[in-house]
Amino acid sequence: MQAHLAITPQQRLTFLAYVAPFAVLTLLFGLWPIVLSVKVSLTASASALKPDAVFVGLANYRAVFADPLFLDSLKRTLIYTILAVILNVGFALGYALLLNSPMIDKGKTFFKIAIFLPVVTPDLAGYVVWRFLYDRSFGAINALASALDLPLFGGLSSPNTVTLALLIAELWRHAGFYVIIFLANLALCDKALVEAASLDGANRWQILRHVIIPQLRPAILINSIYALIQFLKTFTVIVVMTKGGPADLTNFVSYYAYQLFDQGRYGEATAMGSVLFACVLSAALAAYALGNRRPQ
Amino acid sequence: MKIERTILYVVAISISLFFIYPFWWMVMGVMRSTEALMTAPLRLWPEQWSFKVFSDIGSIGGLPLWRYGLNSLFITIASTILAIAVTALGAYAIVRSKGSVLFETLRYAFLVSIMYPYMLLVIPVYIVMYQLGLLGSYTGIILFLALGPIQFFLFEQFFRTIPADVIEAAMIDGASEWTILWRIVMPMAAPVVATATVITFLLNWAQWFPVMVISRSPDTFTLPVALLNLNGELGVNVQGIMALAVLTTLPTTLVFLAAQKRVMSGMADGAVKG
Numbered sequence: 001m002q003a004h005l006a007i008t009p010q011q012r013l014t015f016l017a018y019v020a021p022f023a024v025l026t027l028l029f030g031l032w033p034i035v036l037s038v039k040v041s042l043t044a045s046a047s048a049l050k051p052d053a054v055f056v057g058l059a060n061y062r063a064v065f066a067d068p069l070f071l072d073s074l075k076r077t078l079i080y081t082i083l084a085v086i087l088n089v090g091f092a093l094g095y096a097l098l099l100n101s102p103m104i105d106k107g108k109t110f111f112k113i114a115i116f117l118p119v120v121t122p123d124l125a126g127y128v129v130w131r132f133l134y135d136r137s138f139g140a141i142n143a144l145a146s147a148l149d150l151p152l153f154g155g156l157s158s159p160n161t162v163t164l165a166l167l168i169a170e171l172w173r174h175a176g177f178y179v180i181i182f183l184a185n186l187a188l189c190d191k192a193l194v195e196a197a198s199l200d201g202a203n204r205w206q207i208l209r210h211v212i213i214p215q216l217r218p219a220i221l222i223n224s225i226y227a228l229i230q231f232l233k234t235f236t237v238i239v240v241m242t243k244g245g246p247a248d249l250t251n252f253v254s255y256y257a258y259q260l261f262d263q264g265r266y267g268e269a270t271a272m273g274s275v276l277f278a279c280v281l282s283a284a285l286a287a288y289a290l291g292n293r294r295p296q
Numbered sequence: 297m298k299i300e301r302t303i304l305y306v307v308a309i310s311i312s313l314f315f316i317y318p319f320w321w322m323v324m325g326v327m328r329s330t331e332a333l334m335t336a337p338l339r340l341w342p343e344q345w346s347f348k349v350f351s352d353i354g355s356i357g358g359l360p361l362w363r364y365g366l367n368s369l370f371i372t373i374a375s376t377i378l379a380i381a382v383t384a385l386g387a388y389a390i391v392r393s394k395g396s397v398l399f400e401t402l403r404y405a406f407l408v409s410i411m412y413p414y415m416l417l418v419i420p421v422y423i424v425m426y427q428l429g430l431l432g433s434y435t436g437i438i439l440f441l442a443l444g445p446i447q448f449f450l451f452e453q454f455f456r457t458i459p460a461d462v463i464e465a466a467m468i469d470g471a472s473e474w475t476i477l478w479r480i481v482m483p484m485a486a487p488v489v490a491t492a493t494v495i496t497f498l499l500n501w502a503q504w505f506p507v508m509v510i511s512r513s514p515d516t517f518t519l520p521v522a523l524l525n526l527n528g529e530l531g532v533n534v535q536g537i538m539a540l541a542v543l544t545t546l547p548t549t550l551v552f553l554a555a556q557k558r559v560m561s562g563m564a565d566g567a568v569k570g
Binding site: 007011014015016018019021025026027031033034036037040048049095099101103104107109110111112113114115116118119122123125126128129130131132133138139143144147172183184222226232233235236239240254258266270272273276277280281284 | 297300307311319381386387389396409413418421423443527541549551553560567
């Protein structure tokens, strides 16, 4: 609906009626909880859930930023997010280019289904299986390692390997989504440009670097934004696999805040929520602005 | 050329096997006893073909297994139907009212609310549900699951592509908005409705956190929540956990395989928001 149609008051009324259920749900279950969350973050935890809540200004935010555990958690969350975004988007780009190769002429549907199946699999079920695959004493991964005489993999219990273990499990769960977006965009790429470049004597690396990747820039941007939002909020995998351990190494912000909820420290927990929300919003906006500024 | 093709296929097949292997392990885990799984985790074939474990589980947290399955089906189907109806109408009204400050504000309010890390809404959502008297009810869970980003973007994008001429012509013919919606727009939107329905079903089936927060007892728990509880129990019953994982995964796998093209292109379209 490109051109604008003038809207009569009668139509306006009809559209208001159409949008009403959507508006009510957005207000009740989208905005109201967020407003409540911000309100709770400005009140003393002990009184937060009572009608006469005591407002304490920004005290919860000061407490949160004075908490070394939280600062550590925030730092780890950001590092983990950056690693996960690079790994997922990088892997997805490479794999989509591979599947897009004219030499892959058979079985493409199978390859796509195989990588996308984990995306539509309930995350809990997937991570429960990974938890057992990683198990130190009876997991399949270490059984394979010892069968091949390789050093054992520390998996989820060793501080050295837990981040890698999480990254692999989350790659398994999410990469298919990014691959599909890249493949959809590769299908839209201008084939004539590729042919022209190869007629001009460009080798395959040059074509990839100067013809295909520039055309994929919007897809790289959209995937990076999605991945940023996704991994900043990392939660389910922690609940199922590590519970924040070992030694708080995977105690990311969302899980840390969730634990504070359990201890009744509502003010601090919601303050952390606001901080994480600010991170998600600014990451999305920054990535978007950055992508728009670059020349096409 | 031939060598290169072989290399590409070896890589693609290896990666595919890596992504499929956990599913294989899960399904084999249903038929293999916990002891067998622990002593020979790499075995690719079960010792015996038996599905006895499903009757062994019987009940979790005092509720029979079938009850979780029914809860899952009921909550997912109801919330999917509601989500599609509400979102399609809402997105249509927003697209038609382009330029209206009120509708634009609503759109941004929606976009902001879906960015909030929802695991941090435990207490607020709990309070909202309490204030509305919906705590522990199916209604509360279903209403909460009826909002989602992908279905909204799918509908919004589609409605934007309907030429203004089509609507204008109908208006000149004296058609009411109601007629335009049901006789012209919705028939055109049928494929999008189908895609959005399948995707919403897949996403809502997997939801566990809102279900856990809004529930007051296991009476409204779904299969994923039951799986989480069994996973957290002391004394690891790997076989039982895998059985529940298979029950949780089977419906989404079947729906996905039946509609794989639609799901994959729909997810790609819905993600690239306009």
